[in-house]
Amino acid sequence: MPVNVGTIDQYVRIVVGLALIAYALQDGLSIQGWHWAGLIGLVPLVTAFFKSCPLYTIFGYSSCPVRQ
Known part of the structure; x- marks a missing residue:
């Protein structure tokens, strides 16, 4: 799997993912x-x-910085 998610994008995904899961589990299981x-x-x-x-990957986009 190619690495195509940058650091800021990764942190945003973690926050959004945890917020959505918290919404799903707000009344317990x-x-x-x-x-x-x-x-x-x-x-x-x-x-x-x-x-x-x-x-x-499908759209050919990457939020990672280009390495020299």
């Missing part, structure tokens, strides 16, 4: 109504952890 949508927060967390985003 019994997820009701639209709170299940907050589980989508796992996707930004996984992409931040691996520093690789499949959509960035």
